[in-house]
Amino acid sequence: MTDAPRAPRVVFAGLASCFGCQINITNIEEHLLAVLGQIDLAYWQLTSSAPMPDEFDVAVVEGAVTTEEAARTVRRLRERARTVIAIGACAATGGIPGMAAGDIAGHAAAVYGESTPAACGSLRAPAPVSAVIDVDFTVPCCPVDPFDFVRVLDAALYGSNRLAATSALCGECSRNEGGCLYARGQMCLGLVTRAGCGARCPALGRACNGCAGLSPDANVGAARAFAASRGHVPERFDEALQMFNAVALAAAGKE
């Protein structure tokens, strides 16, 4: 008789972020035990101070890479894990830390003065995890939808026939039939943001701030022109996009 198959071993790693995405995963509440029942949760700083094991199957990473130490951490995760899942805007796009990507030295000096404390580590321009290692799956948004995370974890464990789509958010918003926020004078980033969240913020009357990340098929030029036609100058549009997409915009600017 052979042993029952070993449950896949999963580790969580937290980089530069608020840890809100990891916290949000616990919001699946009554489903938490069912999800944890499928895996061997071997390392999660939020629940245990035990050290990260040497061997694991799936590495879940929250947060942006902002130090050389963090870059080494994700490289080590990549070497050991069969599957790497980046969760949350910080890991997926650079997110909020990414806003400092253009001038990390200047920002450190503004906060710490001449000498940055050793505890900060060796700072580098904040970047999404995918800028340092290959990432197999991404769960976007700030914070992640915990059920979206569960779906992606399942895809990592069992495979999935769901294709990652890159359409922009306006289409999902039109399904909600709430009317366009531009008609109410608001500037909304749904024009260029990747769909998938269900356009929940616009459905609640709040403009999209782009936390799901720029769609790889985003037409930023046409979106800027449309926003301008509604009285929002391109500079304002670009500035709003910086909140979650500074790294992608800087990369696009270099091309």
Added chain:
Amino acid sequence: MLYRVIDRADVPSLVAALMERYEVVAPVRRGEKYVFAAVSDFDEIELDYPSTVASPKKYLMPAIQTLFEFDTAANDVTDYVDEVRLRVLFGVHACDINGIMNLNSVFNDARYPDPYYAAHRAATLIVGVSCMPSEHCFCNLMDSEEARPGYDLFLNAIGDKFLVSIGSVTAANILEAACDVREATDADRIAFRAATRARQEAFNPAIPDIQEIPMLMDAFHEDGFWDELGGRCLSCNACANVCPTCYCFDIRDTLDPGAKTGRRERVWDACTSPQFAMVAGGHNFRSAPAQRVRHRMYHKLNGFLATHDRSLCVGCGRCAVACKVDISPIEVLRFFERKGAEDAE
């Protein structure tokens, strides 16, 4: 076709009678717009609405529809569990009824009948209502200004009365029990003709009436016009989501938390989606927005006509409202008008 006349004041009684057996879905106001939604009282209904944000298609092919459920532990499949309600789509314009006729011809195709669509359609009564065109309407150019078959009742407004076209026995019985139903008089028929003429004269003259659209679509297949449209497309699918006749879908499995049980779902998809024409191995047959926009317009204005003998586009104008960057069949018609003017020079 049987015609009867009722007073406008009798319509609440008709709705109340329908509500006894059916969920009534009708146009209601939402902010500055109108949407189709379930109502519980006649007073919620806005019968004189210009158009709705999205079409009533969502009640016949829901955006997410469960095809079956599965249980991996029991190795069991439960067939078709989607709830099918007895429902009335009340206050549907002629363009949307023609749109539903197009959906019927796709999903009720005898070679590949679609049980999921058929179940919803069979449980649905359709009560149409006449309308006056708004800025983006061009149903008159798409042979969809009138609903011929495709409804159970159609309410043609004639002053403070409706000339009701009766399309089914079920609906006729409900109508007769609920309302003071009269034979149409010559005066009613004159009023109906006047109302029809008033509608015909109210279409936006800035939307050009183009003859031989399919031939022009083929003639200008390689024109730079498509790159112009593609160059500003946001790849958002808003056009397809609000369209009464976009019927493409994807199928995917969704697991419940814990992955022991799950569902196979059919979800709306669209040829404007960047991944729509991507195949195994990663090749994308329409990787550029211009190719996708052109494909959509071809299907709406040309391709469907070849197989189903009518244009898939019914001229409801919703995509023209939903699109942020002015891509719609109206722009295609205007392009053909410009080409015609150039040829005439």
